[in-house]
Each structure stands twice: as C-alpha cells, then as structure tokens.
Amino acid sequence: MKLTILLALALAPAWAQLSKVASAPPVGASGGKAAVSRQAFQELEGRFDATLSTLGGLDHVDLRGYTRGLYVEGFGAIITAEVDLAPAPPLNPFHQTVTPAEKAQAHQRKVTNLAALKKAMREMMITAANKLPAMPGSDQIVLAVRLAYQTWEDTSGLPNQILMRADRKSAAAGNIQVEEQ
Numbered sequence: 001m002k003l004t005i006l007l008a009l010a011l012a013p014a015w016a017q018l019s020k021v022a023s024a025p026p027v028g029a030s031g032g033k034a035a036v037s038r039q040a041f042q043e044l045e046g047r048f049d050a051t052l053s054t055l056g057g058l059d060h061v062d063l064r065g066y067t068r069g070l071y072v073e074g075f076g077a078i079i080t081a082e083v084d085l086a087p088a089p090p091l092n093p094f095h096q097t098v099t100p101a102e103k104a105q106a107h108q109r110k111v112t113n114l115a116a117l118k119k120a121m122r123e124m125m126i127t128a129a130n131k132l133p134a135m136p137g138s139d140q141i142v143l144a145v146r147l148a149y150q151t152w153e154d155t156s157g158l159p160n161q162i163l164m165r166a167d168r169k170s171a172a173a174g175n176i177q178v179e180e181q
Contacts, residue, residue, distance in 0.1 A: 036071040036135050044079065044131055045069055051120050052083055052145075056113045062087045064148055076140035076168065077132060079124075084148040085110035085117065091152070098152050107154045114158065121145060122176060125164050129171035137169035 048067040055061040062084040069079040086109035089095060089102055098106075121143055128141050135141075143164045149155050159180035166176045 036077065036132055040132055040134075041069040041071070041077075044128055047127065048079065048081060048124055051124065052081060052117075055116050055120055056086060056109075059086045059109045059113060061085055061113055061117065062148075071135070074139075076142065077128060077135060079128065079141070079143045080146070081144075082146040082148055083117070085113040085158070088150050088153055090150065103152070103154055107156075107158075110153075110158055117145065118162065118178070121162060121164050122174070122178075125166060125171045125176050126174060129166075129168045132168065135168050138167050140165060140167055141171045 045067045049063060052061055052067070053063045064082040064084060067079060067081040069077060071077050086106065088106040089098060091098065125141060125143055128143070132141070144161060146161045147159060149158075161181045163179040163181065164176050165179070170176070
C-alpha cells in the first residue's frame with residue numbers, strides 16, 4: 001500500500017497537465033499600437049546586464065539578478081537592477097570575523113566602482129532613450145540601481161540606491177537628473 005502511494009506521488013508530475021501560458025498583450029497596448037515592444041526591453045535588459053557585469057575589472061561589480069524593465073503607459077520606462085559594487089568577503093565558519101583592514105579595503109573598492117557605475121548608468125540612460133524611439137519624447141525614463149551590502153560593511157559615503165531620471169528627449173541629449181538615496 002505504501003509503495004503504491006509513493007509510486008503515485010512520484011509519478012504525479014508526469015500526469016499533471018501543463019497549462020498553456022496566455023500571451024500578454026503588447027506593452028502599452030490599450031486599444032492601439034504598442035508604444036514599446038517587449039523585444040526592445042529584452043534587448044535593453046541584456047545590454048544593461050552585460051554592461052553591469054563587466055564594470056570594475058578585477059574588482060568586478062556583482063550583478064544580483066537580472067535587469068528588469070517595463071513600460072507604464074502615460075508615464076514611461078522603468079528599469080531596475082541590483083548590484084554589489086565589489087563583493088566583500090562573506091562571513092562563514094572558516095572566516096568568522098572581518099578584520100579592520102578587510103573592511104577598509106572592501107570600502108575603498110566600492111567607492112572606486114561607484115564612479116564607474118554612475119558613468120555606466122548615464123550611458124545606459126542615453127542608450128535607452130535611443131533604443132526606445134516609439135516612446136513619446138515627453139515620457140520618462142527611470143533607471144534605478146539598488147546597491148547590496150553585507151551587514152558588517154562600512155557604507156559611509158555610499159548610497160543604498162542610485163536613481164537616474166529624464167524624459168526620453170532629455171535623456172537622449174544627456175540631460176539626466178541623478179538622485180542618491
């Protein structure tokens with residue numbers, strides 16, 4: 001009896017029928033032509049992921065998850081990512097404490113990569129403005145990058161998030177507002 005139940009449970013996924021995933025309507029389609037295609041966002045997301053993952057050289061920026069973008073009709077494009085400016089040594093059973101020298105070195109590496117991140121984000125804003133020509137020039141482009149830290153890290157002078165924002169026309173010209181939180 002137990003064997004029959006175990007066998008039935010083990011084979012249950014094979015009997016399960018996969019539901020068909022409904023295709024989403026084109027982005028920005030509220031009864032007309034899509035303002036921004038999903039393909040345009042996929043290309044931007046991939047480009048941004050490649051850019052972020054190559055920042056910093058040997059002290060590379062660690063991309064936490066994939067860049068995500070979406071279009072909100074009547075507002076514009078919102079693109080988000082999360083990165084660790086320079087992976088710090090994690091605490092584990094073999095490395096239970098972080099020395100003051102390691103803390104200082106980790107902090108300095110992050111400060112150095114912060115400048116590179118801001119430069120890359122500015123370039124990403126200009127790229128987004130040029131790669132989304134179907135989006136109205138008055139619609140906003142918002143790029144937000146959240147920064148990840150270990151609990152023991154010295155985060156003085158380092159933001160938790162960098163937010164860049166401009167309407168598409170201004171972003172294409174390089175007129176971008178920057179806010180660090």
